[in-house]
Amino acid sequence: MPSAAKLLDARADLGALVAAVDGGLCIVADTLHPSAVVVAAAADSATIIAPDRIVVTVPGAHAEGRSFSEFHRVLLMDLKGVVLDERRVEADAAWAHALVHPTDPALLCDFIMGQDGSLLAVIRADGDALTVREVFPAEAFVNRGFSPDGTRVLLPPYPSDPNRAVVATWPELDIAARLEVAEDLPEVQMGIDVWGGFLDDEHVLLLATEQGPIVATADLGGAEVVPLVGFDAVSDGEGFIEIAAPLAPDRFAAVVWRDGTRQTTVWRLERV
Known part of the structure; x- marks a missing residue:
C-alpha cells in the first residue's frame, strides 16, 4: 500500500x-x-x-x-x-x-x-x-453510532439546529427517545455538537459544544454534563473538547483544542 x-x-x-x-x-x-x-x-x-x-x-x-x-x-x-x-x-x-x-x-x-x-x-x-x-428528510440529524446490539442508533443534531438529539430504533428508524436542550439540559449554552456514540447498550455519550461531555442512559434519560478532573491542566484553562468518541463503557477519546493546536486524550468515566 x-x-x-x-x-x-x-x-x-x-x-x-x-x-x-x-x-x-x-x-x-x-x-x-x-x-x-x-x-x-x-x-x-x-x-x-x-x-x-x-x-x-x-x-x-x-x-x-x-x-x-x-x-x-x-x-x-x-x-x-x-x-x-x-x-x-x-x-x-x-x-x-x-x-x-x-x-x-x-x-x-x-x-x-x-x-x-x-x-x-x-x-x-x-x-x-x-x-x-x-x-428523516424533514429533520436535521447526523449519524453517529449504533448500539452494540444493533437495535438503536444515536443521531445528534446537525449544527444548523443543535438543540435536540434522538435515539431511533433499527431497522424501523422510529424515534424512541429525545433529548431537548431547553428542557433537559438548560445549562448547555451552545447546544449539542455532532460527536458521540453508545458507550454500551445502556448508555450514550454526547458532547456539549465547547463545554464538555454529556452522559445519558440509552433512552436519553438522566443526561448530565460530566466534569473532567484535570481538564484545566490539559487545556490551560482556555481550551475545549472539539471531538469526543466512545472507546469502552467507562472511557472515551477526546480531541482537545487549545491555542490553535489539537491534542488527542483519553478520559475515564468514574460512573456510567
Whole structure:
C-alpha cells in the first residue's frame, strides 16, 4: 500500500482492507497474500458491508458550468472491484460519512452539504442488489453510532439546529427517545455538537459544544454534563473538547483544542 494511501475501511479480522490512493480505490482482498486491485473511482467513503461486498460512495462528475458535484454515485462492489449495482443520491457539494451496522449488511450514510444541511440515507445490500432510502428528510440529524446490539442508533443534531438529539430504533428508524436542550439540559449554552456514540447498550455519550461531555442512559434519560478532573491542566484553562468518541463503557477519546493546536486524550468515566 503506498504511503500516501488513506485507509477507508478494514474487515474486523483485518483480512481485507480498502483505501483511497491517487484518486482511485485500492482493494486488498487478502492481507495475508496481498495483491491490490485499483479501481478508477475517487471515493470519499468505502465500507466493507459483508465479507465479500463493499459499498462505495463517489462524488458525481461536475455538470457544465458547475464547480461542484450535484450528486453521489453509490456503488456495490465485490473484492475484485467489479461493480455489481449502482444507485444515485442527489446531494450538492456533499461528502459522505458512512456508519456500518454491526450485524446487518447495511449502513446509515450521511451526505453532508455544509450550510445546506445533510441527507441521511439507509444503504442496504441484498446479494448483488443495492437499495438506497432517504430517512428523516424533514429533520436535521447526523449519524453517529449504533448500539452494540444493533437495535438503536444515536443521531445528534446537525449544527444548523443543535438543540435536540434522538435515539431511533433499527431497522424501523422510529424515534424512541429525545433529548431537548431547553428542557433537559438548560445549562448547555451552545447546544449539542455532532460527536458521540453508545458507550454500551445502556448508555450514550454526547458532547456539549465547547463545554464538555454529556452522559445519558440509552433512552436519553438522566443526561448530565460530566466534569473532567484535570481538564484545566490539559487545556490551560482556555481550551475545549472539539471531538469526543466512545472507546469502552467507562472511557472515551477526546480531541482537545487549545491555542490553535489539537491534542488527542483519553478520559475515564468514574460512573456510567
